[in-house]
Amino acid sequence: MPDSFLQVNQLSAAYDQHEVVVNNVTFGLKEGELACLLGPSGCGKTTILRAISGFQSIRSGSIYLDGRLLSDAKTSVPPERRNVGMVFQDHALFPHLTIANNVGFGLHQLARSERAQRVDDMLHLVGMADYRNQYPHELSGGQSQRIALARALAPQPKLLLMDEPFSNLDTALRETLGYEVRSLLKESGITAIMVTHDQHDAFALGDQVGVMANGQLMQWDSSFGLYHAPNNRFVANFIGDGVFVRGQMVEDNVVITNFGEVRGESVNHQHIGKDVDMLIRPDDVKYAPESPIRARVTRKAFKGAQTLYTIETESGDTLLSLVPSHDDYEIGDVIGVSIEADHLVCFEQQPA
Numbered sequence: 620m621p622d623s624f625l626q627v628n629q630l631s632a633a634y635d636q637h638e639v640v641v642n643n644v645t646f647g648l649k650e651g652e653l654a655c656l657l658g659p660s661g662c663g664k665t666t667i668l669r670a671i672s673g674f675q676s677i678r679s680g681s682i683y684l685d686g687r688l689l690s691d692a693k694t695s696v697p698p699e700r701r702n703v704g705m706v707f708q709d710h711a712l713f714p715h716l717t718i719a720n721n722v723g724f725g726l727h728q729l730a731r732s733e734r735a736q737r738v739d740d741m742l743h744l745v746g747m748a749d750y751r752n753q754y755p756h757e758l759s760g761g762q763s764q765r766i767a768l769a770r771a772l773a774p775q776p777k778l779l780l781m782d783e784p785f786s787n788l789d790t791a792l793r794e795t796l797g798y799e800v801r802s803l804l805k806e807s808g809i810t811a812i813m814v815t816h817d818q819h820d821a822f823a824l825g826d827q828v829g830v831m832a833n834g835q836l837m838q839w840d841s842s843f844g845l846y847h848a849p850n851n852r853f854v855a856n857f858i859g860d861g862v863f864v865r866g867q868m869v870e871d872n873v874v875i876t877n878f879g880e881v882r883g884e885s886v887n888h889q890h891i892g893k894d895v896d897m898l899i900r901p902d903d904v905k906y907a908p909e910s911p912i913r914a915r916v917t918r919k920a921f922k923g924a925q926t927l928y929t930i931e932t933e934s935g936d937t938l939l940s941l942v943p944s945h946d947d948y949e950i951g952d953v954i955g956v957s958i959e960a961d962h963l964v965c966f967e968q969q970p971a
């Protein structure tokens with residue numbers, strides 16, 4: 620039985636005779652939540668959306684929406700009966716229809732006056748009411764994406780799927796539009812999944828984020844959980860910056876490294892007494908002039924408010940350190956740092 624509003628259970632999917640491209644994926648989404656699917660190109664994100672929308676049959680597993688079975692190995696409710704809306708990367712607006720007719724396109728079942736009212740509501744919702752009589756070629760990329768969103772929301776779907784909706788937009792616009800879309804979905808209580816390549820988008824927008832690799836879901840968690848408690852090396856490497864240092868977990872919350880003891884709350888306890896590779900994030904490495912841990916700056920990347928330094932400790936370990944950019948150091952400078960890791964993220968040590 621489904622536990623969540625959208626429940627995807629052990630989903631596997633393949634194209635024709637090809638091997639599976641989505642492998643045993645399970646996740647649940649509560650009503651009104653926005654999830655982001657994140658992962659490298661070709662890892663199966665779009666295929667999951669296609670399976671949920673009904674354009675892709677599934678090999679095994681099941682998909683339930685609001686308690687209703689949409690897909691399993693034997694069942695496939697047709698896309699138009701799923702009550703699922705889609706927004707694509709390229710907007711896919713109909714060029715020969717006005718903006719109003721684009722938005723009203725999926726509303727043929729409504730009476731004319733009701734349809735006009737719904738179109739009007741949707742155009743107001745996305746702040747595009749003044750454009751109703753214009754044509755898609757007269758709109759900017761961001762405006763087109765708003766219309767694509769209005770069109771997908773017009774039939775009042777139970778679930779909205781968005782496949783890289785901002786990828787053709789410049790950084791400033793994608794950020795603004797991202798927040799707009801999130802608040803709009805929250806206001807309307809719409810449950811949604813957004814596929815993205817961009818972890819900043821995923822972190823900023825998703826209530827839940829799924830990280831995928833090679834057709835598998837590596838972790839389904841909050842952004843905080845993915846960053847601070849990645850449950851495998853792939854997620855640790857893929858999410859955020861960081862380096863692995865070698866050490867030994869001597870107690871639950873203590874790892875001894877070549878440059879000293881690091882304390883923090885352990886997120887994987889099974890390594891006590893073992894050699895480990897420990898993840899250290901740049902925000903764990905604080906500038907501390909008096910600290911006995913001395914390190915030489917080997918690289919710097921100015922990021923505006925902060926500078927990301929690559930540093931090498933006297934013990935020969937490489938670390939990253941994020942320092943407010945008011946403190947400016949040159950390559951070759953030796954600085955003091957302290958390691959303040961709230962969480963100890965350790966994995967079984969790999970051969971050097």
Ligand SMILES: Nc1ncnc2c1ncn2[C@@H]1O[C@H](COP(=O)(O)OP(=O)(O)OP(=O)(O)O)[C@@H](O)[C@H]1O
Pocket residue numbers: 634637640658659660661662663664665666667816
């Ligand atoms: N129509 C198809 N026929 C055969 N294989 C396909 C088809 N569409 C996608 N694939 C393959 O399925 C795998 C997953 O593709 P999918 O589009 O789901 O990945 P993705 O994570 O969305 O990638 P991207 O981020 O590049 O869009 C890839 O290896 C891809 O080559």
